[in-house]
């Protein structure tokens with residue numbers, strides 16, 4: 245995917261909160277957020293991001309709270325099939341207008357600060373990506389009882405049994421068995 249496409253994608257995760265800035269502290273609005281389809285943020289795919297967000301004007305900026313549902317694409321560690329992994333993003337983040345941020349607390353270590361742009365937009369992409377990466381399990385399975393691939397012929401055992409010998413083989417002995425079969429064939 246080219247870079248232009250990537251930045252166009254990212255813009256889909258921006259929300260206009262500028263209308264809140266002209267309101268007094270305590271003013272709140274709930275907005276429905278719905279982004280069907282798949283959005284790429286850097287190295288991460290976000291699919292069907294949706295949920296309700298509570299936006300509250302605070303003395304310093306806009307507080308964004310809520311729960312978003314999303315999916316990302318993973319590969320099953322057993323059967324190697326790609327599948328959609330659902331995850332949730334719980335948000336409770338304060339966003340600060342860029343002018344105020346620059347004046348008060350420019351933190352050189354924070355490369356993705358929660359800022360409201362001059363045009364009144366916030367970008368949820370960094371948070372949704374980061375939470376997604378944290379939600380991914382070390383051993384991702386397409387389903388809890390995935391049967392995996394046959395160690396001998398590679399058949400996806402979820403789609404049916406293969407013709408390989410059914411007696412369990414200690415995988416550490418498999419090379420020895422292959423050697424014995426080879427010797428048998430040569431006789």
Ligand SMILES: [Zn+2]
Pocket residue numbers: 320321322323324325385386387390391392
């Ligand atoms: Zn699987």
Ligand SMILES: [Zn+2]
Pocket residue numbers: 394395396397398399406407408
């Ligand atoms: Zn097999």
